[in-house]
Amino acid sequence: xxxxxxxxxxxxxxxxxxxxxxxxxxxxxxxxxxxxxxxxxxxxxxxxxxxxxxxxxxxxxxxxxxxxxxxxxxxxxxxxxxxxxxxxxxxxxxxxxxxxxxxxxxxxxxxxxxxxxxxxxxxxxxxxxxxxxxxxxxxxxxxxxxxxxxxxxxxxxxxxxxxxxxxxxxxxxxxxxxxxxxxxxxxxxxxxxxxxxxxxxxxxxxxxxxxxxxxxxxxxxxxxxxxxxxxxxxxxxxxxxxxxxxxxxxxxxxxxxxxxxxxxxxxxxxxxxxxxxxxxxxxxxxxxxxxxxxxxxxxxxxxxxxxxxxxxxxxxx
Numbered sequence: 001x002x003x004x005x006x007x008x009x010x011x012x013x014x015x016x017x018x019x020x021x022x023x024x025x026x027x028x029x030x031x032x033x034x035x036x037x038x039x040x041x042x043x044x045x046x047x048x049x050x051x052x053x054x055x056x057x058x059x060x061x062x063x064x065x066x067x068x069x070x071x072x073x074x075x076x077x078x079x080x081x082x083x084x085x086x087x088x089x090x091x092x093x094x095x096x097x098x099x100x101x102x103x104x105x106x107x108x109x110x111x112x113x114x115x116x117x118x119x120x121x122x123x124x125x126x127x128x129x130x131x132x133x134x135x136x137x138x139x140x141x142x143x144x145x146x147x148x149x150x151x152x153x154x155x156x157x158x159x160x161x162x163x164x165x166x167x168x169x170x171x172x173x174x175x176x177x178x179x180x181x182x183x184x185x186x187x188x189x190x191x192x193x194x195x196x197x198x199x200x201x202x203x204x205x206x207x208x209x210x211x212x213x214x215x216x217x218x219x220x221x222x223x224x225x226x227x228x229x230x231x232x233x234x235x236x237x238x239x240x241x242x243x244x245x246x247x248x249x250x251x252x253x254x255x256x257x258x259x260x261x262x263x264x265x266x267x268x269x270x271x272x273x274x275x276x277x278x279x280x281x282x283x284x285x286x287x288x289x290x291x292x293x294x295x296x297x298x299x300x301x302x303x304x305x306x307x308x309x310x311x312x313x314x315x316x317x
Contacts, residue, residue: 033084
């Protein structure tokens with residue numbers, strides 16, 4: 001065995017072992033497509049790959065196109081973890097080297113698999129598609145902009161209706177937006193213009209970094225619809241929320257979006273009162289209690305009166 005082949009074997013083991021452990025810990029069994037995907041991840045799961053060049057008779061080592069490198073561990077945590085690569089890609093990919101024409105194969109849309117299927121009815125895929133087609137992305141770019149531009153099928157996870165912290169949901173969803181809006185190399189795939197820095201665009205926010213770590217971009221940049229967990233009608237910048245009290249009030253829009261699932265689940269498990277007291281969500285101006293407000297005003301008033309009496313007594317003496 002040549003040193004290069006020996007190295008490739010060890011790299012393949014390093015890639016597959018964590019995946020095997022992960023799959024075993026979570027479900028007690030390996031994902032359905034695990035064995036079928038091994039060969040694909042031997043190349044597409046690392047930055048470099050080796051092959052025998054039949055024309056030269058040499059074993060060559062090449063750099064993998066970074067756009068086609070996928071983390072196997074991340075893939076097996078995603079919603080498509082049980083799929084074999086050829087469930088979505090042409091079976092012709094099983095032959096290597098791949099034909100150059102395969103790069104032009106049409107990709108499935110979400111509706112191709114999930115549309116009209118009662119098993120996925122709760123996710124309202126048809127309604128998601130309707131809302132997406134109203135969005136600024138679709139209106140300006142058209143059919144060239146698809147689900148996959150935001151939701152990578154090799155890594156997508158259903159975060160909103162799971163046991164995740166608010167901070168994890170915010171970080172995950174915002175990273176999706178940042179892939180283009182904070183990365184000019186990706187942004188220029190759809191526009192000839194360079195994107196100004198996000199902090200400059202959001203100059204009106206009192207604390208830019210705090211907002212981006214606490215709320216999702218879509219809280220302000222989408223139209224609200226009660227049926228959907230995640231809103232897909234991305235608005236133009238002129239239509240985006242800029243009024244502070246939309247979030248920082250007792251009638252905060254966040255309760256119908258970011259905190260929606262957590263609030264429903266908390267009320268089921270803890271009851272209404274405990275869900276309010278123990279809720280992770282805290283927004284200045286939103287988490288208010290009328291009785292506590294009244295008590296605080298009374299205490300404040302008594303304090304002010306006490307200070308005034310003290311001042312008057314000192315003056316008299």
